[in-house]
Amino acid sequence: MPLPLEREAIQNLTEELEVIIAAHLAWFKQLNRSLVCACDPPPGDMAPDAHLRSPFGQWYYTHETHPLVEYPAFQELAEVQQAMHNAARLALLDIIQGARPFPETYDNFIDLSLRLNTKLRKLQLDIIGELLTTDPLTGCATRRGMLGKLREEQERAIRIQRPCCICLMDFDRFKRINDELGHPAGDAVLRQGMKFTLGLLRKYDSIYRYGGEEFLICLPGTPLKDAVVVIERIRNGLAHLPVELPSGETLRISASFGLAEMHTRRPVEEAIANADMALIRAKENGRNRIEIWQPE
Numbered sequence: 001m002p003l004p005l006e007r008e009a010i011q012n013l014t015e016e017l018e019v020i021i022a023a024h025l026a027w028f029k030q031l032n033r034s035l036v037c038a039c040d041p042p043p044g045d046m047a048p049d050a051h052l053r054s055p056f057g058q059w060y061y062t063h064e065t066h067p068l069v070e071y072p073a074f075q076e077l078a079e080v081q082q083a084m085h086n087a088a089r090l091a092l093l094d095i096i097q098g099a100r101p102f103p104e105t106y107d108n109f110i111d112l113s114l115r116l117n118t119k120l121r122k123l124q125l126d127i128i129g130e131l132l133t134t135d136p137l138t139g140c141a142t143r144r145g146m147l148g149k150l151r152e153e154q155e156r157a158i159r160i161q162r163p164c165c166i167c168l169m170d171f172d173r174f175k176r177i178n179d180e181l182g183h184p185a186g187d188a189v190l191r192q193g194m195k196f197t198l199g200l201l202r203k204y205d206s207i208y209r210y211g212g213e214e215f216l217i218c219l220p221g222t223p224l225k226d227a228v229v230v231i232e233r234i235r236n237g238l239a240h241l242p243v244e245l246p247s248g249e250t251l252r253i254s255a256s257f258g259l260a261e262m263h264t265r266r267p268v269e270e271a272i273a274n275a276d277m278a279l280i281r282a283k284e285n286g287r288n289r290i291e292i293w294q295p296e
């Protein structure tokens with residue numbers, strides 16, 4: 001499941017997680033010391049709401065309204081952390097009563113602490129992965145991992161017996177925009193054009209920055225005739241989108257599209273090549289249009 005986060009939020013979360021992991025390890029060390037050396041435990045750790053008071057708890061429960069809440073790996077943290085605090089309390093109770101914790105109680109506490117650490121690291125890696133697979137300019141996915149994801153869509157298409165379409169989209173006369181209005185103007189076109197395009201797609205559609213000003217749109221569960229309707233909405237919308245340039249001026253733009261249905265038994269690379277052939281035809285036939293790849 002992709003993380004529903006903006007790039008800046010991803011960056012902040014990565015840093016927050018580093019702090020939380022360090023705080024968890026410091027807490028773990030202190031608690032382990034209380035158990036092994038039979039020292040008085042910090043009073044907070046005996047409280048029934050210890051899981052809320054810890055640095056992790058304070059960080060986690062302030063994120064309750066955060067979009068990350070929908071992410072399964074984030075939800076799993078709460079369960080493990082609460083169980084870990086319960087296990088710590090049981091082991092500490094033995095110490096307070098002048099006994100040694102049962103090995104099972106101690107093992108349970110250690111296992112849960114290590115599991116929480118592993119889960120926090122895994123979440124951090126997922127978030128960093130997301131950072132690497134998101135294009136900072138447009139917010140679209142990068143090509144890293146694209147073929148793997150398209151193959152997954154192909155497998156799903158076979159499973160659910162619904163076609164999947166691939167579309168290559170390329171902004172028209174983009175070199176001219178850069179050359180005549182400057183590179184920041186070109187960047188503004190890409191940023192605003194793709195924001196608009198992303199806004200028209202469903203949440204299970206995906207879009208990758210395929211090259212400089214070329215993007216690949218994947219429309220799962222969509223037959224060709226429906227895909228044409230979606231892409232036409234994008235084409236027409238872009239042709240009417242007033243792009244605001246850094247100079248304050250407004251620019252009219254357009255894009256060309258090559259559409260192909262993914263064959264369920266052929267490599268996904270073939271569908272991309274077919275969409276590319278259709279895109280070349282769209283450019284040759286005057287731009288600002290959609291061409292559909294048809295088998296000879």
Ligand SMILES: Nc1nc2c(ncn2[C@@H]2O[C@H](COP(=O)(O)OP(=O)(O)OP(=O)(O)O)[C@@H](O)[C@H]2O)c(=O)[nH]1
Binds near residue numbers: 172183287
């Ligand atoms: N501003 C900006 N320009 C980019 C970026 N990536 C690629 N480009 C430029 O996009 C231009 C693409 O030009 P061409 O491939 O000649 O295509 P075109 O001018 O759009 O012409 P047609 O596709 O035939 O309509 C090149 O000048 C690239 O340097 C980017 O991230 N920002």
